[in-house]
Amino acid sequence: AQTVTQSQPEMSVQEAETVTLSCTYDTSESDYYLFWYKQPPSRQMILVIRQEAYKQQNATENRFSVNFQKAAKSFSLKISDSQLGDAAMYFCAYRTPLDYKLSFGAGTTVTVRA
Amino acid sequence: GAVVSQHPSRVICKSGTSVKIECRSLDFQATTMFWYRQFPKQSLMLMATSNEGSKATYEQGVEKDKFLINHASLTLSTLTVTSAHPEDSSFYICSASSLAKNIQYFGAGTRLSVL
Numbered sequence: 001a002q003t004v005t006q007s008q009p010e011m012s013v014q015e016a017e018t019v020t021l022s023c024t025y026d027t028s029e030s031d032y033y034l035f036w037y038k039q040p041p042s043r044q045m046i047l048v049i050r051q052e053a054y055k056q057q058n059a060t061e062n063r064f065s066v067n068f069q070k071a072a073k074s075f076s077l078k079i080s081d082s083q084l085g086d087a088a089m090y091f092c093a094y095r096t097p098l099d100y101k102l103s104f105g106a107g108t109t110v111t112v113r114a
Numbered sequence: 115g116a117v118v119s120q121h122p123s124r125v126i127c128k129s130g131t132s133v134k135i136e137c138r139s140l141d142f143q144a145t146t147m148f149w150y151r152q153f154p155k156q157s158l159m160l161m162a163t164s165n166e167g168s169k170a171t172y173e174q175g176v177e178k179d180k181f182l183i184n185h186a187s188l189t190l191s192t193l194t195v196t197s198a199h200p201e202d203s204s205f206y207i208c209s210a211s212s213l214a215k216n217i218q219y220f221g222a223g224t225r226l227s228v229l
Binding site for chain 1: 211
């Protein structure tokens with residue numbers, strides 16, 4: 001089974017500042033997908049960003065961007081210009097192309113200070 | 115708007131009763147749906163994979179007779195917690211895979227409280 005590790009249980013960021021969440025994973029596959037999901041207090045899981053392993057270019061979605069280092073098996077999420085609405089638990093997830101099951105990390109709780 | 119609808123959002127029941135949770139994909143057909151359980155401030159734990167027209171695949175340690183899954187159509191999967199006990203109290207989340215978009219969408223979750 002694939003292992004996804006998020007080593008930061010909690011992170012705090014000042015509004016308008018930048019915060020980076022770390023994620024590492026363990027796999028022997030060469031092709032796979034990586035995701036960051038956000039779970040706000042409502043507990044609705046929301047897809048933040050997705051990265052295909054075969055793409056070298058880092059994915060970007062507005063204020064959210066990733067640093068995908070395939071050789072290091074690292075997939076960090078950067079939140080720029082943090083807003084109060086970014087406060088949530090963030091989960092890193094992995095899956096292979098053939099198996100739609102997601103392997104989740106333990107999550108990182110992000111607090112945004114006004 | 116939501117592409118996966120989960121109902122009910124909250125249910126309180128007496129110990130020994132059964133509870134059914136529905137998960138519907140609204141905008142696409144989902145041959146595969148997933149059921150998760152989440153404890154407070156913890157990650158999602160996959161319980162089972164629901165396959166349309168066939169038996170569900172349960173993760174190790176999940177009692178299939180306790181958590182009955184039915185995926186009778188391409189847009190509906192149900193999870194029935196049978197003979198619920200207080201230890202079954204938890205947050206249950208479903209998801210559905212969109213093959214076209216290669217994305218898994220999540221329902222809003224169901225908070226089950228067993229008295």
